[in-house]
Amino acid sequence: MSDLHNIDPELLQKLVYDALIWSSLHGLVVGDKNVQRSGTVPAVGMVHAPFALLPVSFPESHWRQACELAPIFNELVDRVSLDGKFLQDSLSRTKKVDAFTSRLLDIHSKMLEINKKEEIRFASQELNQSILVNILDWILERFLETLAVSQFAEALAKAWTEYNNPRAVAMVVVQPEEHNMYDQHWICSVLKEKHDVTTVRKTLAEIDAQGELLSDGTLLVGGQEVAVVYFRAGYTPIDYPSESEWRARLLMEQSIAIKCPSISYHLAGTKKIQQELAKPNVLERFLENKDDIAKVRKCFAGLWSPDDSNIIKDAIDRPELYVMKPQREGGGNNIYGDDVRKTLMRLQREGTDEDAAYILMQRIFPTVSPSFFMRYGICYKDFGISELGMYGAYLRNKDKVIMNDHCGFGQSIFGLTTLHDLITCYLEWAVDKEHVFIITEQLLISQ
Amino acid sequence: MSDLHNIDPELLQKLVYDALIWSSLHGLVVGDKNVQRSGTVPAVGMVHAPFALLPVSFPESHWRQACELAPIFNELVDRVSLDGKFLQDSLSRTKKVDAFTSRLLDIHSKMLEINKKEEIRFASQELNQSILVNILDWILERFLETLAVSQFAEALAKAWTEYNNPRAVAMVVVQPEEHNMYDQHWICSVLKEKHDVTTVRKTLAEIDAQGELLSDGTLLVGGQEVAVVYFRAGYTPIDYPSESEWRARLLMEQSIAIKCPSISYHLAGTKKIQQELAKPNVLERFLENKDDIAKVRKCFAGLWSPDDSNIIKDAIDRPELYVMKPQREGGGNNIYGDDVRKTLMRLQREGTDEDAAYILMQRIFPTVSPSFFMRYGICYKDFGISELGMYGAYLRNKDKVIMNDHCGFGQSIFGLTTLHDLITCYLEWAVDKEHVFIITEQLLISQ
Incomplete structure (x- = not known):
């Protein structure tokens, strides 16, 4: 093959x-x-x-x-x-x-x-x-x-x-x-x-x-x-x-x-x-069985809102490990590589609510x-x-x-x-x- | 319907x-x-x-x-x-x-x-x-x-x-x-x-x-x-x-x-x-059973070679009852209506072998x-x-x-x-x- x-x-x-x-x-x-x-x-x-x-x-x-x-x-x-x-x-x-x-x-x-x-x-x-x-x-x-x-x-x-x-x-x-x-x-x-x-x-x-x-x-x-x-x-x-x-x-x-x-x-x-479900203690609100929770959590890719300053810092330093996706469905408009860094810096500079239109994800290879x-x-x-x-x-x-x-x-x-x-x-x-x-x-x- | x-x-x-x-x-x-x-x-x-x-x-x-x-x-x-x-x-x-x-x-x-x-x-x-x-x-x-x-x-x-x-x-x-x-x-x-x-x-x-x-x-x-x-x-x-x-x-x-x-x-x-098979006594060369011969013959449409003068005469008089087809396979070049009359008259006039390239059929409605x-x-x-x-x-x-x-x-x-x-x-x-x-x-x- x-x-x-x-x-x-x-x-x-x-x-x-x-x-x-x-x-x-x-x-x-x-x-x-x-x-x-x-x-x-x-x-x-x-x-x-x-x-x-x-x-x-x-x-x-x-x-x-x-x-x-x-x-x-x-x-x-x-x-x-x-x-x-x-x-x-x-x-x-x-x-x-x-x-x-x-x-x-x-x-x-x-x-x-x-x-x-x-x-x-x-x-x-x-x-x-x-x-x-x-x-x-x-x-x-x-x-x-x-x-x-x-x-x-x-x-x-x-x-x-x-x-x-x-x-x-x-x-x-x-x-x-x-x-x-x-x-x-x-x-x-x-x-x-x-x-x-x-x-x-x-x-x-x-x-x-x-x-x-x-x-x-x-x-x-x-x-x-x-x-x-x-x-x-x-x-x-x-x-x-x-x-x-x-x-x-x-x-x-x-x-x-x-x-x-x-x-x-x-x-x-x-x-x-x-992204909310990926936050600590959120899955526990919806599932009782500890094994089930662990199984689901294990397969979540990292998902963050671009208002978490630690993550933003890391993503600006190492944009190749992240992907930015528009919140809205439809696909095809994902941001990769150096554009992640540029977009995050622009959002920081502008300080508007626009960041809520995106989520930041761990990039999977x-x-x-x-x-x-x-x-x-x-x-x-x-x-x-x-x-x-x-x-x-x-x-x-x-x-x-x-x-x-x-x-x-x-x-x-x-x-x-x-x-x-x-x-x-x-x-x-x-x-x-x-x-x-x-x-x-x-x-x-x-x- | x-x-x-x-x-x-x-x-x-x-x-x-x-x-x-x-x-x-x-x-x-x-x-x-x-x-x-x-x-x-x-x-x-x-x-x-x-x-x-x-x-x-x-x-x-x-x-x-x-x-x-x-x-x-x-x-x-x-x-x-x-x-x-x-x-x-x-x-x-x-x-x-x-x-x-x-x-x-x-x-x-x-x-x-x-x-x-x-x-x-x-x-x-x-x-x-x-x-x-x-x-x-x-x-x-x-x-x-x-x-x-x-x-x-x-x-x-x-x-x-x-x-x-x-x-x-x-x-x-x-x-x-x-x-x-x-x-x-x-x-x-x-x-x-x-x-x-x-x-x-x-x-x-x-x-x-x-x-x-x-x-x-x-x-x-x-x-x-x-x-x-x-x-x-x-x-x-x-x-x-x-x-x-x-x-x-x-x-x-x-x-x-x-x-x-x-x-x-x-x-x-x-x-x-x-056309040959439609001629009298030809089917009898190939089939023995009289019933079978009658059944096949019954369903033959009229088929003639354009060298039969009686048929040619009739087809020139009443071309709407005939269709002329090129001998060769392929279809699509059939001759109908007044063109049957014209073609037959031309073939008669020219007197060449070209008539052998056609057969004349009873037109079915x-x-x-x-x-x-x-x-x-x-x-x-x-x-x-x-x-x-x-x-x-x-x-x-x-x-x-x-x-x-x-x-x-x-x-x-x-x-x-x-x-x-x-x-x-x-x-x-x-x-x-x-x-x-x-x-x-x-x-x-x-x-």
Whole structure:
């Protein structure tokens, strides 16, 4: 594996060809951004999803550790999301500098005011492109058909069953233009074929236009009762170009439909909350079992607010050990290297609240391996990092925990020079030579 | 069905969407000719295969008739192909005016000279796009996965088994650029997964460059022994741009590999031979059973050589009842209406041998129904004709007939204004209100 330049060129060509054929015959496709309408009309302008041709070995112990942590972490996030005061207090400074988080907090406040109960709570990591895009075709098949898609669909179907109205639908909240629509369609297809659950796809604007809230909290969209709302849009400010989208988000939140995620889960997943959880004695507020606490703490990467003067000093001295991330979700705007030093010094100089818009993280240096990457039918060699994505699912109806497990995993291999094209994960585990880390986005660490 | 303008627009939109999703997830795709590399690199520039959205009802009696005829016709073609003199004599005039048929006849002559025996003979209608491109998604699924592809793959696998060398491969002869590659890949994929038969894809030029004939007749291509040759190219003169391609065709013919089709089968499928078979007392040379003869004759459309003065006179008087077709395969150059009259009069005037390049056929007027057609993600209404494609398979090892059956069928619906885009079938059954016809290409009859 490490000697990729010794691979037989003919064998490589055959692997490339077979993998491309497999992708095209089994719907491992995305919309090609170069083709008009490919983000709106299905089956037009398709190209294989980018993928790594070969797997990278991964220590079994790390995989076990991730499996063990998944239910503990699910429980933790559920409890954090129930603590409205903790969420509001922890995010109070962020609220001032981040208009997006501020709007989410407003909706959250309204729910606290009306004492909105979420009797059925459903959380799941976002199924993401990374789970679909790697490894030899037979592994791809296993992933796609056996693990990720079908297990996630099963989790959604269980949530739908708890809602207990066979005529209600599952609604996928989508972006108006979505080149990555096909893995969404896979989930909907499995939901229908295996679980007889009908799905509808709606943009936030459509939900605003067609949505209706009955007095008992029932959510109707286009006249159809919605049991489960699965957000594949709504995580970044650009998904809310007008008040219409915010009205839709509020409408859904007020309803009794099961949200994946609800606003409190969404807030519990922010980096700022992770940072709070990393502080001494905070995990203890939410978990009782000492072993569990130790396990979770062991895998936290260092996370600090850029108002801790000791850390700031160290980060200015040794910026290569840190990464600065914008508080708001979306990824791709991380600050590395000498820019960390410059940004911190500027923030110190200006002395405004802007520092609250960032968090400072320990920089993780995962193992880098040479890999073959496929994009637009072309195979090229690049250094890549391997990442284990563990997809947890948690479903609780009042006091009854119906599901708390990992629901499939994906090993993702990212090319260092093409990272910007890949989608941000919601929650993943990263691994370096020694440790498993919980991270809220993909670790985009280049050498 | 006949009242398509009364269809609920919302239902229609949903059908369109679902059908597009199904196509994209299940590999019902073709290369988009507007996208560079889409005919050479798999998984790049894909778009759904064009299809008709709704089925058209089809009389069960016609379907039964076609099923009944398939094995008789298989037998007939096999016997005709064995009669080298009949093939050479029937095509002697064609040879003078059609360079392509002439080259095929040359190869055929060489095989007669060396008294080449084809101990294992395999014939099958070409699986063609039309079988993949119609009807509601659940029917599509049944067609694609249950009937056409898997049954055709099974027939190929049986031929491969008769060859009796587990290390030999099946070779698909392909065009250098092929936008319709994915249904070929489906067959190869099923061959591998269900029957553990490895396939290779080679162009005629590659076969010339990499092919080798051992003294025992074994065909090696790129060092691999070939058990079965499946031609998806080689049916038109443009597939033979140089002597290299003809050398490849001869090499394969000389080998003991099972050809689908062999040169004699290829010649037996020409329109001229069909025309000969339609003459009085010719069927009787090849079939014994009177019932079988009557059944086959009943479904022959009128077929004449344009040297029969009575027919020429009638066709000049009533050209709307005839269609003139070039003798050579490939389709698309048929002559209709007043052009039939003009062409016949010109041929009479000139008095050359050029008339041998054409055959004259009774024009068939199939039932025309309004249909919805999908192309590039767009649904449009057009009148269409429905056609039943019956895919026969015949396999014989010396005197033992191993397979003689229809191996799946497809109901194809062609939009009258877009026919030129569809691929020519090798052999099909056409149906008008009263009859089933055997035809050698799609009946492209517009009102």
